[in-house]
Amino acid sequence: MKTESTGSLVVVGTGITVSGQMTLITESLLKTADIVLSVVTESALINLQMINSNVVCLRNLYEQGKSRALTYQKMTQRIVDEVKSGKKVVAAFYGHPGVFVNPSHVAIKQLKSEGYSAEMLPGISAEDCLVADLGLDPSHYGCQSYEATQFLLRQYTLDPHMMQIIWQIGSIADFTHNKHRTSHPGLTLLRDELLKYFSPSHKIIIYEASTIPIAAPRIEYLELRDLAAVIPKPITTMVIPSKGLPEFDMKTMTKLKLTPAIFEQQLFG
Ligand SMILES: C[S@@+](CC[C@H](N)C(=O)[O-])C[C@H]1O[C@@H](n2cnc3c(N)ncnc32)[C@H](O)[C@@H]1O
Incomplete structure (x- = not known):
């Protein structure tokens, strides 16, 4: 593991609404980061800029008509490079940063394999x-x-x-x-x-x-x-929505000494 003076990464989620869905720990990490790399909407970006004065928007890496996979590689590279330059980096993605997000997982995996501190905090998806x-x-x-x-x-x-x-x-x-x-x-x-x-x-x-x-x-x-x-x-x-619950497996029901009525009463009240 690299020492405290080397760079580190925390990946956070800002929630789906432009404000109000961030956890307290996320907000506190955003405040103290050396740099915030963000992939959030324009309105949410303004919110981040009020929390930290050094926010870089990575959404600009998207190009109309260009491969999203290529953009994800560029985002990952930027995150990794900032950590390797010795900064305390917070990468902020909208929603949950690990749900249908590629650069967050890839950057964490790469940095960890090279001995850097890198972790993800959950967000509202x-x-x-x-x-x-x-x-x-x-x-x-x-x-x-x-x-x-x-x-x-x-x-x-x-x-x-x-x-x-x-x-x-x-x-x-x-x-x-x-x-x-x-x-x-x-x-x-x-x-x-x-x-x-x-x-x-x-x-x-x-x-x-x-x-x-x-x-x-x-x-x-x-x-x-x-x-x-x-x-x-x-x-x-x-x-x-479901088309309805499947039938009970009565063999297992009997082995567990349960009946459908008891099960339904206990699980769903
Ligand atoms: C790249 S994924 C990002 C998901 C996001 N990280 C999350 O935690 O929800 C984009 C997809 O998430 C879903 N999504 C994103 N924003 C949404 C919203 N406001 N309402 C419903 N679904 C949404 C849609 O299916 C969209 O195509």
Whole structure:
């Protein structure tokens, strides 16, 4: 391990709203950092600049029409370089910094392998907001969560008894930074894949957590058959509520000396 005088990294999350969702420890680390490298929205950036005078915005590394993977490599490199130059670095990402974020995990792994102190603190993710806004407890039916393109490209086995969370439906099969995308042909494929598990009239939810504390979230209920008509944004997440709990496994129930009535009363009250 390098000594205290060498650089270090803490990766933090600023939450989904521009302010008010940061933990106390995150705010305190932001205050005392030598440099804050940020990947947050413009409004959240202003908030960070009020906490620390040395904030560098890494969002500028995104280039319209260019590969996001390349941008992630550049972000990682910048974070690693600042730590290696001896600074106490805080890298701040919106939401939870470890949920669907590549440079945070890669930078920590690389720095740790070279003996630097590098850690991540949790933040409030879109999924946390979704549970609160939609009133859907992921433990009730169980929950599966996927990135939209990967869900389509891999042979997953979806369990329709569980709640489904599908991330990044606004950029299916598009690996570039594209602020002006107008057509979303991938949604037709997604609908067709989901129709293998759910009926055309199954209700789905198009969800966008509010990024401004007082504003309302986007919560649109529609039938699965209408998914292809949705116009998603880069921040849109899709939720598919469960079609209902599966039957009990009575053999295991008996082995545990339980009955369905006792189980339901004890677990759900
Ligand atoms: C690169 S991931 C970042 C996730 C983020 N780190 C988090 O903790 O929520 C981007 C995806 O997260 C989801 N997301 C981001 N912001 C959101 C919001 N305000 N409401 C709903 N989903 C959001 C969307 O699925 C979006 O395509």
